[in-house]
Amino acid sequence: MTAIALRPPEVVMRLQRLGAAHPTRLSFLRQLIRRAVREKWRVRKDRFDLDDKGFGRAVYAVETPARTYSLVAFSTPLDDEKRSDRVIAQAWDTSYVLYDGLPDDAEIARLEANAPLQEAGRYTRSELVLARANKSVRLFEEVAAALAQGRQPHEEQLLGVGYLLRTTAVYGNGKFGIADRDEIAARPELAGSFQAEMLTVWLIRSFTLDLVDHIAYRRNPAGAAGLAPDLRRALGVGNATGLGMAPFLVRHPLLTHSWFLARETALARVRAEPQAGAAEREVFSKALAELRRRVARWHSDDARQAAATCSLTGDLDALVENFDRLLAQPSPWDALYRFAEDHFSLEGQEACVSLILEPHGALIDELGDTMKADETPGHGIDGTMSCASLRQALLDCYSWATKVDFADPAANARFWYVSAEKLEPRLGERFEEDGAELEQPLATARDALSLAEALAGEPPSASVADFLLRRPEWRHAVRRAQIVAKFPYAEIHDNLIGADLRPVDILRAKLAFFGARSFDPRSDRWLRIALFSGEPLIEDVAAMAPAGEAA
Amino acid sequence: MIDLSLNEVETLSAKAARGGGFSWGLAEDIGRAARRIAVEDDKWGVAMLSLAENVQSFAPPDPARAARWRKGEADKPAETPLCPIRTAALLLDDPLPASALPLAIVGVGLPIWLDAMLRRSALRVARPVGPATRADVVIEHRPEIGQQPTGRRGAIDERTLAALNSFAARTYVPESERSRVRGAGGGRVDDE
Incomplete structure (x- = not known):
C-alpha cells in the first residue's frame, strides 16, 4: 500500500473550501447513530x-x-x-x-x-x-x-x-x-x-x-x-x-485541528487502498445516487450557493459517467479523488470526499474517537523559546497571511465584537461604526503578522517569557502561534476581518462536521440547514x- | 446565592479580567484559574472581583527581580504588591530551575491567584494562602499535577455577580441602529 499524504492545511483550511464542506460518516450525528444502533x-x-x-x-x-x-x-x-x-x-x-x-x-x-x-x-x-x-x-x-x-x-x-x-x-x-x-x-x-x-x-x-x-x-x-x-x-x-457560532472554530483551535485531522486522515487512508471491492463499490454507488437525489432538491436563493449547487449537479453527473473506469485503476479511490480535484468545483471535490469515505467504515470509523480535545486546562506557553525561533515559526505557519496587505482598508474592514444587547458575537464595520477599540481577538492573520513584527525588534536570543513579561498584550497571539505550529489544522488560512469575508463559510464547515445538509445561506451571516434528514429514527x-x- | 456552571465561571471571569484591564491572553488564563478556585472555594466570586478591582494597583515582576529568582537569590521587597497573574505567567512560561526551589517571594498581591494559576503546573504555593490581599509566599515543586474534580459548581451572591458583570460589560459594544440590522446577518426574516 502506498501512503498518501494528508491534504495540507493551506488547501483544506481556506474559507472557500470550508464553505463547500459536506457531512461525512465521521460527522457527529452519524457517530451517535452508529453507537445507538450498536448498543x-x-x-x-x-x-x-x-x-x-x-x-x-x-x-x-x-x-x-x-x-x-x-x-x-x-x-x-x-x-x-x-x-x-x-x-x-x-x-x-x-x-x-x-x-x-x-x-x-x-x-x-x-x-x-x-x-x-x-x-x-x-x-x-x-x-x-x-x-x-x-x-x-x-x-x-x-x-x-x-x-x-x-x-x-x-x-x-x-x-x-x-x-x-x-x-x-x-x-x-x-x-x-x-x-x-x-x-x-x-x-x-x-x-x-x-x-x-x-x-x-x-x-x-x-x-x-x-x-x-x-x-x-x-x-x-x-x-x-x-x-x-x-x-x-x-x-x-x-x-x-x-454569526454567534462563527468564532467557535477560531476559539477552539485544538478541537478544530482534531476534527479536520480525523477527516483528512480518513481520506488519506481510503485513497491509499490498493483496490475497490465489490461491496465498497456498491455502497459508493448508492451513496452517489442518494446524494444526486438530495442535490436535485437542494434549493437556495443565495446566488453563490445556487451556482455552487448547479456546478455540483454537473460534477456528480461526471462522477456517474466516470467512476466505474476510475475504480478499475490501481489505487482506485485516489484516482477518483484526483479526478475530482482536476475536474470538479470545490463543492464537487468536497462532496467527493464524503462519498469516498462512505464505504469505508471499517477503515476509518475509529477516527471518530479522536475528534475531541480536552481544552479545560488551557494551552501552556513555551516561554523558553527564543524570540527569533517564534518569529520564524510565525513566518512559516502564517506565510499565507503575508499575502494580505493590512494597510489596505478592505483587508481591515471588519471587526468582531460582543454585542452589549445580546451578549453575542457580531461583526462590525471598522471605518463606519463605533466600538473597534473593543475588538475581540479574532483577527488571526493580522495579529500573527503584527506579532512577527514586534518580535523582529527583540534581541533574537531573548526568551519569549521575557518578551511577554514586557509585552503581555501579545500573550494570546503567542499562545496561538505555538498551537498552530504544533497543530496545523488549528487555523483558518484566510483573513477573518476582510471586507470580502462571508461568515457563512465558517458556519458551514462546523455544521458539516455536525452532519448538516441542505445548506441554505440567508445572508452572508446566517444560514439554514437540516439535520438527520434521511437518517434512521x-x-x-x-x-x-x-x-x-x-x- | 446563584449557582453558576464552571463554564460560566470561566467565561465571566475572563471577560471581567479583560474588562478590568488584563490583556486577552492573561484574561484567558485568569478564566481557567477562576474555575480552579471555584472548584474548591465558594469565595471565587469575591476573589475575582478583588482581582478586577485591583489590576492597576499591582506591578509585574521586573526583569532584574525575575533574574534573582532564577539564580536562587533572596527576594527583595518592593513598595507595590506583585501582580499574582503576571508573576504566575512568568513562572509558568519559563519554569524555575530545580536549584531555585523552593523560592520565597515577598509581597504578592492576592496570592490566591498565584496559587490558582500555578495549579496546572509542576509548581505550587507551599502553604494555603487564603483570601489575603498581600502575602509572602513560598513556591515549591509539586509532586504530581492533580486532576481537577468534576461535578462542582460556582456559587456566587447576586451583588458580586452584578459587580463582575459590570466589569465584563466593559468588553461589550453597545448596539446602534445599523448594527442591529447588520450585526447578526439581518436581511431576511422568516418567510416560510
Missing part, C-alpha cells in the same frame, strides 16, 4: 400531554446501556409576528431540555417554568442541553391539514423543505447553568464532540413528527392518517445558525442491525 438504545414516550392544538408537554426517555436521558419538550402558543429565527427572539413554538435521567413531576414543573424562557430562565446540572424550535409554519399546517383529511402530504413539497420545525439554538456546556461538559465527558455515549446536542436534536425530530400526527388526529380522530414511515424517515430537523434503532445505518 440498541430504546426510546419510549414517557409522557405526551398535548391538547387538541398540540400545546403541552412531552417526555421522551432514551435508555442507553449505562444511563437514561430524557428529552423534555414544551409546546406553547406563539403569535406569528413573534416567530423569528434570530437570536433576538424572546418566544418560540417549542422549547426543550435534554435531562440527565427521567424527570419527576416536580422537575417537569420546574423546567416548564424555565425552558420556554430559554436564556431568561435558569437551569441546573441535571439539564445537559437547552434548545428551542419554531414551526416551519406554512409547511407544518399543510402537513397537519393533509393528514387530518386522511391523506399524505405532497412528497416533493415536504422534502423540498425537509423538516417541520427548525431549531434556532441548541445550547450545551454550562450555558445558563446547565451541566458543564466536564460532567459528561467521561461518559462513553456523550464523550465525543456535540453528542449530547445531537441526541437532543435527534429526539426533537421524533417529537416534531409525533406532534403533527397528534394535531391531525385530534382534528379528525375517525379519519386522520399518520405520516407515512418513509416520509417520517426522510424528514429531519431544520436549524438556523447565525431514534425509535427504530433498537430493532436495527449495526450494518443498518443509513448510507
